[in-house]
Amino acid sequence: MNGEVVTEEAIRRRVTLGAVARTVGVSIATVSKVINGRSDVAPATRARIQAALLDHDYVARGLGGVPQGGRTLELVFDALETPNNLEIVRGVTEAVADSGIAVVVGVVPDDPLGAEWARRIAGAQREGVILVTSTLSQQQRNHFTETGVPLVLIDPVNIPDSSMPSIGATNFSGGMDAAKHLTELGHRRIGMVEGRADALCGVARLHGYHAALAAAGITPDPDLVRPGDFTFQSGYQAGLDLLDLPDPPTAVFAANDPEALGVMAAARVRGLRIPEDLSVVGFDDMSPSRWASPPLTTVRQPFAEMGRAAAEALFQLATGETLNSTRVELATTLVVRESTAPPSR
The missing domain is CATH 3.40.50.2300 (Response regulator)
Structure with a gap:
């Protein structure tokens, strides 16, 4: 014994880190690297550790x-x-x-x-x-x-x-930047998957979308705006609806990344290639957006x-x-x- 005093709290935290490490299948040292913001952990492993930390009420x-x-x-x-x-x-x-x-x-x-x-x-x-x-x-x-x-x-x-x-x-300007990026690429039929109707951030992103279309001289088409609730499933359903229109959009801006990933999944089901047949933009820059196939263009929030x-x-x-x-x-x-x-x- 070297005389070190180990507190009950320190023991509890060590046990929690051990549980997280076992859940993910990594060492406690790797979990500690994620907690301390070290960069030498693979993105996929980092995301699994982050989720496990939250699951264990760290x-x-x-x-x-x-x-x-x-x-x-x-x-x-x-x-x-x-x-x-x-x-x-x-x-x-x-x-x-x-x-x-x-x-x-x-x-x-x-x-x-x-x-x-x-x-x-x-x-x-x-x-x-x-x-x-x-x-x-x-x-x-x-x-x-x-x-x-x-x-x-x-x-x-x-x-x-x-x-x-x-x-x-800056949800309004972020939404405007997303839609403006698409107009500058030459898109004229740009769909939008909304966020929750009661969420201020989602409404602001929708307004930014409309502002970008107006600035590009594009007349809004109500059929190209579909409801969503910030989930993958709502983006998937909205994507199917948009792509089944007689004159479907060539690009879609989704109010967050899970919705955007849902739109991409819908495009694959309809046999479309991204971005050759459909361009997609999300909002948030969640880590899965970087691992998508292809990687997702999105608006980064400074969380x-x-x-x-x-x-x-x-x-x-x-x-x-x-x-x-x-x-x-x-x-x-x-x-x-x-x-x-x-x-x-």
Whole structure:
């Protein structure tokens, strides 16, 4: 024995890493590389580890070590389903690395009114809550306000009012960039798969699509816009519907990457080649978009930067500071890959 004191928390975290390693079939060292942002892990392996970390409710901590005084913040998702979630976790933990604050990751509890949820957070003396891609009712927001728990939203489905601090991306300009890319390639019949009708980000991307068509002098065709809900299946069905039109589109912009991948699957079922017969653009730049066949042209959201910005805003609120702006939008970037090309007809 060398006299080292091993805490119960350290043992628990080691056990969690071991469980993740066994689930994925890698070493604990490889899991640690992913947690610490090392680049020497294959993309496919990284994605599997990231998913397993979320499945095992891994509690991420800043690199500063054990939190001083047990200080924690909660990072709450609507669901732990996409690789983007871990990018946000990475951004938040990087922001708290020097403060020694712990980041507890979880999902929205089944508490529609939010009263019990807010009381639990206040009772645990959290620094605050970062809520990701979720709907927040005015009643839930009021309960958090009453308990004095700072709350920051990332990419909210809705914003209860303009005073609620939120971090997002430039969805309108991102949608416009996606559709503009297609018009500049020469496409005139450009389909659109919408996001959820109640999601602000999806509506903004649709408006960006319309703006790009107007700027190119293209008259919108309502038949080329199909509903979606940000899922692969909705993109697949919308893709089939669009491709079965008498005059189908030569290109499709989908409101997110899973929808875009669904459109690509529909094109293959209809015997079409991408991008020779159909160009496809997504939104998000999730890791599967880079592994698609062909790799997907998409609009990148800065998820890690959104996490950092949310944590910084939460720190300001927790110390009684006033935010310069309650709404921050970070720039998106068009990433051109191999799923787009000039139309062949």
